[in-house]
Amino acid sequence: MNTELELLMPGGSLDKIRYAIAYGADAVYAGVPRYSLRARENEFFDPELIKEAVDFVHARGKKIYLTCNIYAHNNKINGFMDAMADMVALKPDAFIMTDPGLIALTKEKFPEAVIHLSTQANNTNWAQVKFWKDYGIERAILARELRIEEIREIHEQVPDIELEAFVHGSICMAYSGRCLLSNYLSYRDANQGTCSHSCRWGFKVNGNAAQGDDVRTEYVPLEGEFLLEERERPGEMMPVDEDEYGTYIMNSKDLCGIDYIKDLRDAGVVSFKVEGRNKTEYYASLVARAYRRGLDELQAKDSISDETRDWMLAEVSTTANRGFIPGFYPRNAKAAAQELERSHCVQTHLYAGRVVGFDSETQLACIEVKNRLDKGDKLSFITPKQEFEIELDEFYYDEALTKPTDHAHGGGKNIYLKLAMDLGEDFASTIIRMPYKEAQTLRKRTVVAA
Numbered sequence: 304m305n306t307e308l309e310l311l312m313p314g315g316s317l318d319k320i321r322y323a324i325a326y327g328a329d330a331v332y333a334g335v336p337r338y339s340l341r342a343r344e345n346e347f348f349d350p351e352l353i354k355e356a357v358d359f360v361h362a363r364g365k366k367i368y369l370t371c372n373i374y375a376h377n378n379k380i381n382g383f384m385d386a387m388a389d390m391v392a393l394k395p396d397a398f399i400m401t402d403p404g405l406i407a408l409t410k411e412k413f414p415e416a417v418i419h420l421s422t423q424a425n426n427t428n429w430a431q432v433k434f435w436k437d438y439g440i441e442r443a444i445l446a447r448e449l450r451i452e453e454i455r456e457i458h459e460q461v462p463d464i465e466l467e468a469f470v471h472g473s474i475c476m477a478y479s480g481r482c483l484l485s486n487y488l489s490y491r492d493a494n495q496g497t498c499s500h501s502c503r504w505g506f507k508v509n510g511n512a513a514q515g516d517d518v519r520t521e522y523v524p525l526e527g528e529f530l531l532e533e534r535e536r537p538g539e540m541m542p543v544d545e546d547e548y549g550t551y552i553m554n555s556k557d558l559c560g561i562d563y564i565k566d567l568r569d570a571g572v573v574s575f576k577v578e579g580r581n582k583t584e585y586y587a588s589l590v591a592r593a594y595r596r597g598l599d600e601l602q603a604k605d606s607i608s609d610e611t612r613d614w615m616l617a618e619v620s621t622t623a624n625r626g627f628i629p630g631f632y633p634r635n636a637k638a639a640a641q642e643l644e645r646s647h648c649v650q651t652h653l654y655a656g657r658v659v660g661f662d663s664e665t666q667l668a669c670i671e672v673k674n675r676l677d678k679g680d681k682l683s684f685i686t687p688k689q690e691f692e693i694e695l696d697e698f699y700y701d702e703a704l705t706k707p708t709d710h711a712h713g714g715g716k717n718i719y720l721k722l723a724m725d726l727g728e729d730f731a732s733t734i735i736r737m738p739y740k741e742a743q744t745l746r747k748r749t750v751v752a753a
Contacts, residue, residue, distance in 0.1 A: 327596075
């Protein structure tokens with residue numbers, strides 16, 4: 304059984320896998336369309352792409368797990384087993400699975416396959432984990448609803464199975480993602496990999512129409528305070544806030560377990576998992592970089608200093624988030640877990656762009672722009688080995704530097720500029736960011752969530 308601490312990052316595409324590995328991931332997990340819970344926004348739609356990802360990861364001495372964690376209807380069983388034959392031949396390090404029937408069929412037909420039990424299986428107690436360990440499961444991915452004390456008891460009762468826990472990313476408002484809301488509102492089954500994230504939508508608080516009006520046609524600010532009181536919790540008032548976009552009562556804040564990494568390690572967790580296969584390479588890079596530093600310091604010094612902790616929190620705050628909570632690890636966060644005032648992402652920095660070409664002789668960089676850039680912007684260039692800042696001065700739309708511009712837009716043409724620093728071979732994993740608030744005071748932008 305592996306006891307080395309593992310940083311496990313999401314791999315929604317081969318590009319994101321490259322960035323995650325470059326910035327410190329020990330392993331990545333990638334979904335297979337039709338059979339994982341990220342069926343729509345998923346690059347890996349044929350075995351050749353999956354093989355390329357497996358070969359890339361293994362060539363760098365890292366691990367890759369393939370996610371096949373749907374609860375299957377009858378019409379998917381045969382197709383699943385056909386696909387599993389192709390996937391087993393690619394030799395990933397493990398398969399992340401949920402459905403007991405599919406697990407049984409896989410173990411019967413492919414006894415050599417390593418299986419990790421998905422969090423979708425609601426792994427909440429030691430008896431369940433022991434059952435699956437005795438059945439041949441090598442790792443249990445724990446439910447997000449567990450406290451650290453419960454994780455410790457699971458490890459004490461079943462010490463010979465690996466435990467994996469989420470430490471960062473979006474949280475589902477339903478128990479371990481077992482949600483019916485998406486299916487009810489948009490006919491997209493979350494447990495078939497097509498969740499529409501209905502819990503993030505804005506909803507109106509009705510009953511505030513102007514007197515005599517049957518329908519509210521434009522936003523009328525709510526006056527006073529609206530509170531919910533559950534019958535069995537008298538006196539425990541839960542606020543319901545609404546702005547011109549609606550109310551977001553089911554919109555959970557994001558998980559951030561930075562303050563509990565050591566506690567989780569001491570409780571028996573060996574794999575620290577980050578959510579976010581649908582998020583950008585910017586997110587994959589900077590979150591990996593933050594947790595890599597924390598895990599390395601923990602393993603070297605058996606603790607994480609306040610300075611490192613503060614740096615990690617500042618680093619992950621530069622990526623898109625809905626505000627952070629530690630989930631259920633310390634206790635039930637109750638109302639503090641809800642983001643009532645907004646559905647959009649908040650962050651301290653913008654994803655400005657990434658370097659897609661670099662000439663070491665001329666130090667000319669080609670940049671794919673992700674958010675609007677203007678002359679005078681202060682940009683941070685981040686590589687796996689270094690970080691430096693520049694003020695955006697002269698930049699061009701052509702490699703010959705004959706078409707200068709003062710502005711560039713995300714999704715438009717690439718730009719070219721000369722750098723004072725040599726990026727070397729790291730250019731292909733160089734991420735560029737700029738302060739969010741400063742940019743917002745200068746002008747309006749179309750923001751790409753990071």
